[in-house]
Amino acid sequence: MAVIQVQRRPLTLVERTYFPQILGGLMTTLRHLLGPAETMEYPEQRPAIPPHYRGVPTLVRDPKGREKCVSCQLCEFVCPPKAIRITPGSIPGDSENANVEKAPQAFDIDMLRCIYCGLCEEVCPEEAIFLQDVYSMSGYSRAEMVNHKDRLYEMGGTLPDRHLKWEAKKAAELGGGHA
Amino acid sequence: MPDTFLGLPTIAVAVLKGLAVVVVLFPVAAACSMAERKVCAWIQGRPGPNRALPPFLAWIPGIWIVQRLGIFNLMADGGKFLFKEEPLPDHVHRFYYVLAPLVAMVPAFTTVTVVPFGAYLGEGGRLVPLVLANVDVGILAVFAVASLGIYSLILAGWASNSKYPFLGGVRASAQLISYELSMTLSVLPVFLWVNEPGSPGTLSLTRAVEFQGGAWFILTMPVSALVFAVALFAETNRQPFDMPESEADLVGGFHTEYGAFKWSLFFVAEYANMIVGSAVFTLLFLGGWNILPGVPLALLLNWLHGATGSALWLSPAAAGLISTVILLAKVFSIIFVFMWVRWTVPRFRYDQVMKLGWQKLLPLSIVNLVAYTVGIALLQH
Numbered sequence: 193m194a195v196i197q198v199q200r201r202p203l204t205l206v207e208r209t210y211f212p213q214i215l216g217g218l219m220t221t222l223r224h225l226l227g228p229a230e231t232m233e234y235p236e237q238r239p240a241i242p243p244h245y246r247g248v249p250t251l252v253r254d255p256k257g258r259e260k261c262v263s264c265q266l267c268e269f270v271c272p273p274k275a276i277r278i279t280p281g282s283i284p285g286d287s288e289n290a291n292v293e294k295a296p297q298a299f300d301i302d303m304l305r306c307i308y309c310g311l312c313e314e315v316c317p318e319e320a321i322f323l324q325d326v327y328s329m330s331g332y333s334r335a336e337m338v339n340h341k342d343r344l345y346e347m348g349g350t351l352p353d354r355h356l357k358w359e360a361k362k363a364a365e366l367g368g369g370h371a
Numbered sequence: 372m373p374d375t376f377l378g379l380p381t382i383a384v385a386v387l388k389g390l391a392v393v394v395v396l397f398p399v400a401a402a403c404s405m406a407e408r409k410v411c412a413w414i415q416g417r418p419g420p421n422r423a424l425p426p427f428l429a430w431i432p433g434i435w436i437v438q439r440l441g442i443f444n445l446m447a448d449g450g451k452f453l454f455k456e457e458p459l460p461d462h463v464h465r466f467y468y469v470l471a472p473l474v475a476m477v478p479a480f481t482t483v484t485v486v487p488f489g490a491y492l493g494e495g496g497r498l499v500p501l502v503l504a505n506v507d508v509g510i511l512a513v514f515a516v517a518s519l520g521i522y523s524l525i526l527a528g529w530a531s532n533s534k535y536p537f538l539g540g541v542r543a544s545a546q547l548i549s550y551e552l553s554m555t556l557s558v559l560p561v562f563l564w565v566n567e568p569g570s571p572g573t574l575s576l577t578r579a580v581e582f583q584g585g586a587w588f589i590l591t592m593p594v595s596a597l598v599f600a601v602a603l604f605a606e607t608n609r610q611p612f613d614m615p616e617s618e619a620d621l622v623g624g625f626h627t628e629y630g631a632f633k634w635s636l637f638f639v640a641e642y643a644n645m646i647v648g649s650a651v652f653t654l655l656f657l658g659g660w661n662i663l664p665g666v667p668l669a670l671l672l673n674w675l676h677g678a679t680g681s682a683l684w685l686s687p688a689a690a691g692l693i694s695t696v697i698l699l700a701k702v703f704s705i706i707f708v709f710m711w712v713r714w715t716v717p718r719f720r721y722d723q724v725m726k727l728g729w730q731k732l733l734p735l736s737i738v739n740l741v742a743y744t745v746g747i748a749l750l751q752h
Contacts, residue, residue: 214712218715220715221711221714221715224413224414224415224416225410225413225711227416228416229412229413229416229417229418230416230417231417
């Protein structure tokens with residue numbers, strides 16, 4: 193085995209008194225002492241969350257306020273820790289969005305189970321579920337840690353949608369496109 | 372001191388003075404622990420403890436300054452230490468285990484009685500010190516009683532009956548012996564100089580301060596001051612010499628087995644020792660209550676009198692107040708340096724501590740003593 197002998201320079205007399213190093217160190221710490229604090233005082237100050245941050249999963253609406261989820265349950269099936277529970281429901285026929293046919297009646301995400309993997313976002317064919325910038329959740333009971341549908345929409349808000357595919361589909365059906 | 376104690380019997384006066392020491396020094400020492408945490412935090416780029424605030428005080432405007440300084444954290448800490456459960460481990464030597472923190476407090480609070488913290492000019496311009504026990508052996512009393520403090524560490528280490536505290540206690544005694552010598556030897560030149568031929572011999576700290584009306588001893592005897600300062604760090608078990616505690620290699624050192632109020636007593640004692648040590652350093656080398664080198668207290672008061680035209684400056688009360696403020700300002704600056712060094716310099720290894728003490732400081736202080744002895748003899752003849 194190759195052994196490399198490192199020649200270390202012997203300390204000079206001044207260095208052996210420790211004083212130059214100690215004084216240098218004192219100057220460094222003094223600079224930090226007088227400088228601003230590096231820390232963020234958390235609950236009052238919040239860090240800027242970068243885009244595409246993978247926080248708490250949320251449900252979003254499209255720019256027209258329609259809930260995008262069609263309760264296909266793909267996210268429920270793909271979710272590795274089985275955190276998502278969906279009760280499918282149907283959209284009443286007199287609704288403006290009747291052609292979408294289905295919407296979740298209940299949508300629960302158990303945040304005690306969620307592992308923030310983002311598979312639900314990845315699998316969603318409707319781009320309805322997103323992991324967004326909410327990163328802190330707390331509650332006093334297990335029940336409080338389950339996000340129900342209303343809270344999921346509240347956290348999710350509205351995201352821009354370039355396709356508006358259900359409107360395009362309705363327009364195509366009304367306009368007598370290929371059936 | 373004048374007889375202003377309303378003609379109380381001697382014992383009552385002594386008890387009052389003793390209470391004054393405890394009532395003043397205990398909170399100041401405790402406040403030093405908060406100052407330590409704040410200095411540490413600022414050096415590390417943190418704000419430090421700044422959250423605690425009793426809700427019933429929140430309405431006071433400007434209370435946030437006190438809150439940000441962590442004063443209420445300090446009170447909460449003190450309250451917690453008083454009221455939390457104090458477990459007594461099964462394996463300790465009970466009597467000595469309980470005794471050790473008390474032994475730590477006694478020398479820490481005793482030394483302060485012989486340290487003058489101010490002075491005023493009595494009849495005929497004679498300097499009268501403000502001190503609880505004006506003994507002529509001043510510095511000797513400080514050294515004699517301060518070295519007793521180490522017994523508490525040894526006692527705590529042994530009584531805990533477990534290996535890390537024991538190692539801490541052994542280290543404490545070795546370190547004390549190593550640095551006590553250099554400390555004492557470094558002070559001797561000061562008193563050689565103070566005791567000029569023809570004056571009555573004295574070891575009084577007041578006399579040493581009076582002598583520094585001109586140049587301070589840190590200017591005339593820098594090596595003595597340096598050796599004394601380094602030995603002071605070692606004697607008060609401060610970083611980089613905190614061998615007895617040394618939490619990295621000895622868990623907590625001598626106080627590993629201690630908790631709650633007994634533990635905090637060790638810390639109050641450590642800070643009280645720091646305060647007294649800084650006061651002694653100030654009195655011996657930094658000119659005590661003289662504001663600048665070459666400006667003795669009497670001159671400062673005369674200037675103030677001349678500048679304002681008020682005779683108030685010449686009253687003993689003004690002199691006592693001003694001298695005390697000057698001294699305390701210097702003492703707290705030194706305590707800040709203690710903390711500043713603590714959060715800058717890493718701990719020495721045990722062998723380095725011993726080597727530094729015996730092979731560097733001791734020869735240095737002996738050479739220093741011999742040189743100054745010869746020099747002073749030549750000067751004064």
